[in-house]
Amino acid sequence: MELLIFYPLAGFCVLMGLGVIISSSPINSALSLIAMMMGLAGVFVLQQAHFLAILQIIVYAGAIMVLFMFVIMLLNLKSAEEDTWSIRPQNTYVSVLTGFLALGALYKIACVISQAKLDSPAAVPDDFGTVVRVGTTLFTDFVLPFEVASILLLAAMVGAVVLAKNKID
């Protein structure tokens, strides 16, 4: 049953991901990304991580993507010019080499994953992924990282204001 939901969902996500990097208009890319985020929220729900699924929609699809759209509109970006896909000519050899390396790496990964015995999960309790459970972990074991994250966000906020406000000489 879960598999039946998973495959279409995963396929949708991959498709939308490809859409992000293929489409020539940034607006289309952004819309594809939003769709991919939604799909991923579904994947999270499938894994019973309800809290994170909600967060995914609120933070990513809601806040971050709005920011993207806002910047795209602000800069008034049209569809990309002549070639959206390109490699710098000077980089050809290195790119080819990287491609071969990527193939090798993929082969390795495939070997590792296929040999692994991974399908005997622990029993999942009922409260897995609920706000209570995640919140308890967050505010007991990870209080310090949580606070640090708040400082990071504050710093990012100030930085964004400073960067966007002043004309850099």
Place this chain on the structure above:
Amino acid sequence: MLNLACLVPIFPLIGSIINGFFGLRIGKNAVGMVACGSVALSFLTVLLMFASLLFTPAEERMFEQVLFTWMAAGDFSVDFGFQIDPLSMVMMLVVTGVGFLIHVYSIGYMHEEYSYYRYFAYLNLFMFSMLLLVMGNNFLVMFIGWEGVGVCSYFLIGYYFEKKSACDAGVKAFVVNRVGDFAFLLAIMYIFNIFGTIDFSDVMHMAPEKLIFGAEPVTIITLLLFIGATGKSAQIPLYTWLPDAMEGPTPVSALIHAATMVTAGVYMVVRCSVLFEMAPLIMLTVAFIGGATALMAATIGMTQYDIKRVLAYSTVSQIGYMFLACGVGAYTAAIFHLVTHAFFKACLFLGSGSVIHGIHGEQDMRKMGGLKEHQPITYITFLISTFAIAGIFPLSGFFSKDEILYHALMDGNIILWGMGATGALLTAFYMFRLVFMTFWGESRVDPHVHPHESPKVMTLPLMILAGLATVGGLLGIPLVHGWHALHNWLEPVLHFDLAATLEHSRHMLHAQGEHPASWAHLLIETEHNVWVEIALMLLSLGIAITGIVGAYFCYVKNPDLPGKFIKGQWGYELVKNKYGVDELYDATIVKPTVVGSFFLWKTADQKGIDGGVNAVANVIGWFSVQARVFQSGFVRNYALFMVMGFLVLLILMF
């Protein structure tokens, strides 16, 4: 009251900092006030301390104030502290007292200068260093002061740094001083090696126990100390810097190169008198160097025409007398002469400054003459000081110089006395030559210049100093036992038990299985012979008067006489060229050093070392040029390399 000691050097330091950093902003009057005020405060503090020292019993007049432990490493521990005893008290009084008067004088003398504040900052810094030198309770604090006065001397000689000759003179003074300083430093290290401490009182107490009379260690230590003293006090062979140092402003010459800094060597020798007493060979060396310097500088002084250079050679000569006194063991006489010399020589220098000021910067005596009508106060004070230095009764120089000559004959030998007496004759001659050429006779001053008397702020210190030069002799009334105030005052410091030391050395030598020569003759006390002293006094008075009369005949009665006399004499030319010592040093030391340095610069450094370094840099540069390909500046390029590296890692790790 004595623990005010730490304040004494602090005042001038504060003054120096204020003037140095804010001098331009606070204006000339404030600069002068700060500089003089700080020294005046020091002087008052010293007076208070002197009073309290006076009321302590003679045996307890020794006070040490340790401010903090300066450095401690293993066995080596040095305190930063002050030692107040009668000897350092005398020096402090002279330094702050004369220093204060010269500061006041400087206000008038330097008034036209733009960088007035710089001058006073240096002068105050000098006072600070000099006070450290005389107050330090160990060799290292003394050395700090020693170096400090050296560097201030350098600053002030080179005060007119637009003039090349002033810069050169400053460098020369500094470099020549370094030679002596190095020897002094070696002496300190050797002392630490033997005693394990460099505290004055400890070293002096331990010296009779740890050292063997006349043996090598003490001889080497005292030799090194004495070389240090010759550098700072301008004695043969390191005296050449002092005449050149006259490039500085005249009050500086008076303070540093006459009254205080150059006598530091004498102070140091007296401070280490215990060590010197144990090295008879070095004592003899000191005496002969002192005598020879006194004589030689006096002869050069006779031939110079620059008013300040005459006084400079006179200073060298007078310090020679002090070392002569030290060498024959008459430390009291040395300090006595130091004090009186500080009075009259400061007065002479300031007087010459007043003359130079009055005729707008002219220093050549051939262009002076007849100034006594124009500058009566300067003339009178100058004349009093000249009588004092020539040794005319009852001025201060008479007493101090006479005491030295008496001891040179009684404790030394007839040769030393002969040197001193001849020097005295020459001194009287050249000093009166100076007076006659400057103040008497026809005016040879440039007719466009109108000589004028200096302002009050300059003449007042002159009068005070002349007064001190007059009455200074009362510090050491001769002949009557117990009336010699300075001798009584210094007695506790200079006390040295020769018999016990010899006994101890004998034991130590016996323990080593050696048999010392007989030292019995050293213990024979020379009786104080009043009649000899009186005879010598009359003799030296006669000598002085002869010199004065000689000068009168040569420079007032028939001014053509010296010209005829010296014409074509190779001896005169030799003396006039200062015996060619500068040229000799140039040829033997300076030239080879310069040539060697040129070799090191052009060949060893520029070709060898620089070549090697440049080669390394070039190789690295070549590699960098190759590596520039990766640094394209395109973000995507970097991302590509990053991914590539990541993939390599991935493949390698699994």
Place this chain on the structure above:
Amino acid sequence: MDGFVPLNHYLLLSATLFVIGVLGVLLRRNVIVVFMSIEIMLNAVNISLIAFDHYLNNSDGQVFSFMVMCVAAAEVSVGLAIIISMFRNKPTVNLDEFNILKW
């Protein structure tokens, strides 16, 4: 099995999305799209984290993906501000036009 999704599948999905992100970063010139590709990569990592979390019955992974979201938010805000100020200096979003990074 009865329809249970094995861990492998999640990992595969994660890897695929990650590679798509990498390709986007490497191949696109539009700086905004490059930025979006980075977001894809971050999300791919989140999938892995939650999959392992679910597999091991632990909450730490969820907390970490929460942190990743924080970092992503911070990164996006600062990054977009940088893009805007870059755009002010040089009115283009083509990455290949910006090569003054080498000094």
